[in-house]
Amino acid sequence: MLIEAEDLRGMMLMTLRKRGAPEAHAALQAEVLMEAELRALPSHGAQRLPRLVSRIDRGLADPAASGAHVWARGGFLAIDGQRGLGPVVIEAATAALGEAARRHGIALAAIRNANHIGMLSFYAERAAGQGLIAIVLSTSEALVHPFGGTEAMLGTNPVAIGIPTEAGPFVVDLATSAVSMGKIHHHALTVQAIPDGWAVDAEGNPTTDAEAAKAGAIAPFGGAKGYGLGLAFELLVAALAGSAFAPEVRGTLDDLHPANKGDVVILIDPGARDGEAGALAGYLERLRQSRPAEPGQPVRVPGDGARARRQAALQRGIELPDALYDTLLRLAAA
Amino acid sequence: MLIEAEDLRGMMLMTLRKRGAPEAHAALQAEVLMEAELRALPSHGAQRLPRLVSRIDRGLADPAASGAHVWARGGFLAIDGQRGLGPVVIEAATAALGEAARRHGIALAAIRNANHIGMLSFYAERAAGQGLIAIVLSTSEALVHPFGGTEAMLGTNPVAIGIPTEAGPFVVDLATSAVSMGKIHHHALTVQAIPDGWAVDAEGNPTTDAEAAKAGAIAPFGGAKGYGLGLAFELLVAALAGSAFAPEVRGTLDDLHPANKGDVVILIDPGARDGEAGALAGYLERLRQSRPAEPGQPVRVPGDGARARRQAALQRGIELPDALYDTLLRLAAA
Numbered sequence: 168m169l170i171e172a173e174d175l176r177g178m179m180l181m182t183l184r185k186r187g188a189p190e191a192h193a194a195l196q197a198e199v200l201m202e203a204e205l206r207a208l209p210s211h212g213a214q215r216l217p218r219l220v221s222r223i224d225r226g227l228a229d230p231a232a233s234g235a236h237v238w239a240r241g242g243f244l245a246i247d248g249q250r251g252l253g254p255v256v257i258e259a260a261t262a263a264l265g266e267a268a269r270r271h272g273i274a275l276a277a278i279r280n281a282n283h284i285g286m287l288s289f290y291a292e293r294a295a296g297q298g299l300i301a302i303v304l305s306t307s308e309a310l311v312h313p314f315g316g317t318e319a320m321l322g323t324n325p326v327a328i329g330i331p332t333e334a335g336p337f338v339v340d341l342a343t344s345a346v347s348m349g350k351i352h353h354h355a356l357t358v359q360a361i362p363d364g365w366a367v368d369a370e371g372n373p374t375t376d377a378e379a380a381k382a383g384a385i386a387p388f389g390g391a392k393g394y395g396l397g398l399a400f401e402l403l404v405a406a407l408a409g410s411a412f413a414p415e416v417r418g419t420l421d422d423l424h425p426a427n428k429g430d431v432v433i434l435i436d437p438g439a440r441d442g443e444a445g446a447l448a449g450y451l452e453r454l455r456q457s458r459p460a461e462p463g464q465p466v467r468v469p470g471d472g473a474r475a476r477r478q479a480a481l482q483r484g485i486e487l488p489d490a491l492y493d494t495l496l497r498l499a500a501a
Numbered sequence: 502m503l504i505e506a507e508d509l510r511g512m513m514l515m516t517l518r519k520r521g522a523p524e525a526h527a528a529l530q531a532e533v534l535m536e537a538e539l540r541a542l543p544s545h546g547a548q549r550l551p552r553l554v555s556r557i558d559r560g561l562a563d564p565a566a567s568g569a570h571v572w573a574r575g576g577f578l579a580i581d582g583q584r585g586l587g588p589v590v591i592e593a594a595t596a597a598l599g600e601a602a603r604r605h606g607i608a609l610a611a612i613r614n615a616n617h618i619g620m621l622s623f624y625a626e627r628a629a630g631q632g633l634i635a636i637v638l639s640t641s642e643a644l645v646h647p648f649g650g651t652e653a654m655l656g657t658n659p660v661a662i663g664i665p666t667e668a669g670p671f672v673v674d675l676a677t678s679a680v681s682m683g684k685i686h687h688h689a690l691t692v693q694a695i696p697d698g699w700a701v702d703a704e705g706n707p708t709t710d711a712e713a714a715k716a717g718a719i720a721p722f723g724g725a726k727g728y729g730l731g732l733a734f735e736l737l738v739a740a741l742a743g744s745a746f747a748p749e750v751r752g753t754l755d756d757l758h759p760a761n762k763g764d765v766v767i768l769i770d771p772g773a774r775d776g777e778a779g780a781l782a783g784y785l786e787r788l789r790q791s792r793p794a795e796p797g798q799p800v801r802v803p804g805d806g807a808r809a810r811r812q813a814a815l816q817r818g819i820e821l822p823d824a825l826y827d828t829l830l831r832l833a834a835a
Contacts (some may be wrong), residue, residue, distance in 0.1 A: 187662070242576050243606025272577025272610045275769060300737060316800035318791040328733040330740060337736055339729035371792050378774025395673035396730075397802040399662040400594040402671055402781055403634060406664060411682045412784045433767070435609060437740045439573040447736055450746045454732070457652040458705050466650035471728040 168492040169484040171326035176201045179216055181499040186223045188230035192255045196230075199254040199285040204487075206473040207479045210349025211286040211488060217494050219252075219282070221422035228252060228282045228426075242267055248281025250425060256281035257290055261432055268299055268434035274360070276428040277407035281438040283419040290432065291329030295336030300435040301329040306404045308420055308429040310414035311337040311344045312384035314394035317371030319384035322413040322428065323347065324400040331437065339469040343397030345386040345440035351377050404429040420480075502826040503818040510535050513550055515833040520557045522564035526589045533588040533619040538819045539811040544683025546741040547821060548779045551828050553586075553616070556624065557758035562616045562760075563587060567593040567834045576601055576608040582615025584759060590615035591624055595766055602633055602768035607723075611639075611741035612764040615755040622807070623675035624766065625663030629670030634769040635663040640762040641749035642754055646718035648728035653718035656747040656762065657681065658734040668782035673803040677731030679720040687713050738763040800816030 176197050196219075203211035216332055232251035236259075240243045244264055248256040260276040267274035284290070286301045295303035307322035319464040327340035346365050354361050354377035366380035374380055387394040403413055410429025418426030451468045459466050478486035487495075510531050517527035530553075536544035556562040566585035570593075573579045578598055582590040594610040601608035608833040618624070621637045628635035640654035680699050687712035688695050700714035701707055708714050721728040739746055744763025752760030785802045791798050821829075 209786065229655065240604065240606030240770070242608070243770070243773040245774045270574065271605055271608075272574030273607055273767070274576070274605075275566045275607045277774060300740065313788055313791065313800045315794050315798065316788070316791050317794050320788055326730075328730075328737065330733065330736045331734070337733070339733045341726040341729055354759045355537065360682070371794070388726050391724050391803075392675040393726070395675055396660075396662075399671070399673045400665065401663065401664075404786070405784075406634065406781060407769065409774060412780070414787070426626060435741065436574070436577070439577040440741065440743060441578045444526050445738060446746070450736070450739075452649070453748070454647055454654055457647065457650050457654050460649050460651050460701075460705070464649065469725075 168453060168485045168489050170487055170492065171202060171484050172205060172481055175204065175213060175485055175495075178495050178499040179213065181215065182220060182495070183230060185499075185501070186230055188252070192233070192252055195254045195258055195389070196252045199289050201284045202289055202477075204485045205477040206286070206410045207476045207480070208286060210347055210353075213495060214488040214491055215283065215285065217498060218422050220498055222235070222282065225422060227418065227424065229421065233448050234254070234281060235280065236260075236263060238352055242271045244274065244276040246278040246281075248278050248426075248449060253282040253284035253472060254289070255432075257284045257430060257432065259281055261290055261294060262433070262435045264432060265294070267296060267398065268327070268436050270484060272439040273433065273435045275407070276408075276432045277404075278432075279408040279410040279427065280425065281430060282426045284430055286340065287325050287327035288314075288329070288338045291327035292336045292338045293329075294434055295329035295331045298331050298438060300331070300437055302433040303329075304431040306402050306410060306413065306416060306430075307417045308428075310348050310385050311387055311413075312367060312399060313398070314387055317367045317384065321387070321394075321397050321401055322416065323385070324397040324404075326400060330447065332451065334451070337447065337451065337468070337470060341388070343388055343393050343400065344439035345388045348381075348385060351380050351385065355381055404431050407431055415482055458482060502821045502823050504821055504826065505511055505818050506539060506815055507533060508830075509538065509547060509821070511760055512829050513547065514729070514803075516550065516829070517564060518833070519833075520554060522586070526586055528566070528687060529588045529592055530586050533623050536623055536811075537620045538821075539814045540620070540807040541810045541814070542620060544681050547829060548549060548825055549617065549619065549705055550581040551832060552756050554832055555614065559756060561752065561756065564589075566590070568612065568615060570594075570597060570661060573648075577606045578608065578610040578812045580610055580612040580615075582612050582738050582760075585615055587616040587618030587764075590768065595624055595628060595768070597765060598768045599633060602770050606773040607767065607769045608721075609741070610644060610766045611738075611743075611816040613742040613744040613761065614777075615764060616760045616761065618764055620674065620775070621659050621661035622663070622672045625661035625674065626672045627663075627767055629665045629672060632665050632770070634665070634771055635661070636767040637661040637663075638738050639736050640735060640744060640747065640750060642750045642762075643738035644682050644719050645721055645731060646701060647732070648721055648725045651673060651701045651718065653729075654748060655721070655731050655735055656750065657719070658731040658738075664781065666781035666785065668785070671781065671785065671802070671804060675722070677722055677727050677734065679722045679727075682719060684712050685719065689715055716767070738765050743763055
């Protein structure tokens with residue numbers, strides 16, 4: 168089913184309004200999901216809405232809440248998300264944080280008790296668009312095994328970094344897992360084998376069977392280094408947000424539990440210094456022009472692919488599975 | 502040549518004193534190099550001293566300088582390293598930053614014009630030992646090719662993260678390259694082939710010949726993700742420190758140029774919030790107890806190996822190549 172972006176947005180908006188979301192909250196939640204679809208990141212797109220609606224219906228998500236802010240220090244914003252929608256809570260945090268970052272040079276928000284924030288790059292890109300460097304971290308249910316281990320003990324613990332350049336925001340957004348659980352589910356659905364090294368089964372044996380992997384654990388990306396990084400993020404977020412560790416995290420993949428993962432945002436004002444960093448875009452251009460591994464396949468800078476996919480989807484529409492489209496239509500009507 | 506840690510320290514101290522380093526500066530520089538040796542990280546150890554001495558002799562390193570501090574904002578310390586010794590400049594930065602982090606919750610130092618800071622984990626571990634979360638970044642000469650590219654365009658751009666736990670500091674320290682250039686030099690010296698995927702030669706072709714790799718470029722770790730992360734660090738440090746991009750960086754691998762890379766330190770006070778994060782060490786212990794991939798080889802937490810190696814080396818001594826020992830002896834006497 169090919170659907171225009173604005174039609175998808177409209178359906179999601181209608182659904183959220185009917186569940187009591189204030190207009191601005193509904194608009195933001197719909198936009199985050201739609202932007203993921205536009206970038207061909209369906210695991211963070213419209214397929215998240217049915218579960219979110221169920222969470223609202225069960226009182227696990229409060230579409231009217233935007234989080235309670237306490238400035239623990241002048242540069243440290245401690246937030247109880249009050250079960251609010253993830254994008255709403257983090258956007259309110261980022262707005263408050265921006266002011267503090269411009270005043271102090273750097274500021275941090277640590278959030279617990281908010282629902283899933285979706286694609287991290289959304290927030291990093293916004294902040295960079297406003298001239299601020301952003302580092303965004305989020306934790307999740309236990310899906311990833313330690314390097315040298317076989318049990319799911321860590322979240323996928325993504326990080327997004329946004330940096331303003333003269334040619335617009337540079338944004339990188341990556342999970343510290345070798346692959347997303349969404350991709351493994353997609354392989355299971357379409358009955359494809361997964362590549363070696365992605366995952367182990369429930370007994371801890373390496374597997375290429377996507378169904379078996381769903382019950383097992385995903386490898387960290389980049390071996391010991393990716394494990395170390397993902398673990399550092401796990402500890403950092405829990406220490407600052409007072410949120411749960413992965414084995415106890417619930418509420419982003421189910422509609423039965425409050426969301427007890429954590430989110431951390433750091434904003435930095437690069438203009439605090441003398442602002443000599445005028446050559447960022449030029450350096451990125453030199454990277455693109457540098458010698459490629461495959462002739463005719465230019466080197467890319469993170470974000471180049473997502474930008475191109477977004478442009479194409481705005482023209483051509485968004486491809487949604489028929490079953491998901493039907494569900495979204497039903498939710499919007501109900 | 503097996504040498505006791507204290508003897509190695511003494512030789513290096515003597516050398517630095519004779520080049521005009523104030524006692525505290527000499528002690529710190531010697532300690533950073535010695536701690537790398539104790540952790541079996543010779544690429545960041547005593548072998549760096551001869552070049553540093555040459556840099557001092559040529560006026561490219563000033564052993565008396567500790568950096569000029571300007572608080573661009575209350576949480577943003579802009580530092581001109583004044584060609585000081587890397588450890589001295591970053592230690593002075595971290596001391597000033599610690600106070601600001603406790604006051605504001607978070608603070609950042611951006612440093613240019615300092616010499617090589619050595620092993621990043623040294624500073625992250627110290628800060629964590631004082632109850633602060635630390636993120637340390639540093640850039641370098643161009644040694645790493647972009648994912649999908651073949652030219653050395655990025656630094657090895659390491660990151661260290663230190664986090665206080667009830668059982669002492671957790672520290673992870675990793676370069677965003679698949680391997681260090683030091684390791685490739687070691688393979689070249691010992692005429693060993695390097696594994697597939699580590700590097701390309703000067704023409705951009707994948708190589709297992711360590712000599713050819715020295716003239717080429719190292720792969721980023723973890724494919725596109727490691728590339729994205731290393732690139733984000735490259736931009737972030739340059740934007741905040743006003744330092745050079747990798748292709749123009751000089752002065753950490755030579756004794757001909759001023760060091761124009763950048764360093765960034767972020768300190769966060771986890772005690773700013775209510776301090777519920779009492780379970781960090783318990784979670785790390787659960788990781789160690791989780792099911793290993795190889796029976797009898799327990800899962801490790803970053804830092805476990807380094808700590809064990811350090812203990813062993815304190816007992817047994819540090820293994821130095823004879824030629825390096827002779828050089829160090831000559832420098833200490835000269």
